[in-house]
Amino acid sequence: MIARKKTAIWIFFLIVAAGQLFPLIWLVDFSFNSSADFYSNSILKWPSSPQWHNYVNAWVDGKFLKYLGNSLLVSVVTIALTVVLSLTLSYAFIRMQWKLRSLFYTILLLGIMIPIHATLLPNFAIFKALGLTDSYFGLILPYTAVSVPLGTFMLSGFLRSIPKELEESALMDGCSIYRIVFQIIAPLLKPALVTVIVTTFLNCWNEFIMASTFLSKDALKTLPFSVMNFAGQYSSDYGSQFAVMVLTSIPAIIIYAVFNEQITKGVTAGAVKG
């Protein structure tokens, strides 16, 4: 009985998964076809000769390596800043005793609700005045500011569930508060930290609208712009456009494949603690 039910779920999921992934399969399939093939009647089409030059176009004219480098740099610095700031903030909010903490906590959490799009216009004016447009910091600062409220929220939830005894005995041993946070608490928060890292990564890796508002210099652009540039340059070469979409999606998919177990663990741990 139970085995039969499980098989039924299994088959149902298989169908849904196939449907869900079908657009992506279609994308990969047609990235190997020539533009003429797009107008044939078939839903999927085995390319008569795989158009590898679509990928050559994507790699060369999509400036894949340059944009990848920019995306990596911006993401890594943003993640590092987000982790340190969220860790210290959540520790101060959950463990330390001070007067304004619940007020500050509420203000910070408003950041999850306030749309970044409402900050685009004024930040554009401010960054322009400060010379931050067309610089890496023009992206890193707002990306970090967006990620810290969510990061602090996730870490705070997890921190509440960790018993205080460990810190208290560390204090007895003469450990400083800074060592407690970075050497005792940080390792304990590992599942939540990984979730923060992965969500921050996905957010800034795929972010588009701030980058397109604050950047105009080609040398600084991030990976989504490979796709954007192509839409103009290769507007009628659909095969190459699809190739660049596939190519730019690969890094995030690899990262996901590596960390996928940790994402679930982190979210599950956070949610159970509520």
Place this chain on the structure above:
Amino acid sequence: MHRVFRNKTAIFLFVAPGMLLFALTFLVPIIVSGYYSFTDTLAPGTKVTMVGFDNYTNLLFHDERFWLALRNALLLGIGFIVIQHPICIFFAILLDRLGGKAEKIFRTIFFIPCVISVVVISKMWLSLLDPTFGMLNKLLDLVGLDSLKHAWLGESSTALGSMLFILIWAGFGWGLLFYYAGVKGISEDLYEAAQLDGASGFRMHLKITVPLLKPVIAVQLTLAIITALKQMETVFLTTNGGPGDSTQFLAVYLYNKAFSASQYGYANAISVLFVIVCLLATYLSNRLTRNDATDF
């Protein structure tokens, strides 16, 4: 409580950098936005003339687009709540029942669209729904339903629905993951007890799982409404609000007003109202789903 936990220097060092960054790139801009919203500036750096509340009265009383954008967000939010979230809960329960290796595999697969960038998602769906070479219309041809063919994103009657579909496709994995985490937190004993009492299947989950998921649902519903209000990139990259404002959203509207129509002052007024609407929606949604576990 140890005195170290009241150490003022440590608290300052822990809080100041993060709060300062947040204030400077989030709160101060909104105040700057407030200032510009009382002007008729064309672009940042150009002549500034104060116009008082003109922008606001125009927006609230003479601008149909503003209200249309809000209506679209509301419709989208209802779409998320009525379609996406029940599906996510349903799948989360099934996934939890599956167990073993298959559970892990499907969990991984269902999340894949969530790691694809919004630019790729938008461009891909623009192609999939393309009236001439798009896959959906070809599929309809294939099964003989060619009477249902549409220029999905190009007709005002189907554009918003198509947008909802794209967003559900892209966001399904996250919703599933959060509900799945919630389901995992429910003790197995409860199900065993229920089974002893003769409850099973669909009814059991309706009576046990769903009520126990209430805290998760409450948070998720608030987020659904906020997500609907905040909609921007996918719309901007596919329909840019059209055709005929049928997919107009506040963020798209303010962006185009500022950078295409050169009405920077007016756009900032939209910006300010946008923040107020989001905070109001959060507050209302929290009140409606009031629960101890929702400390948002």
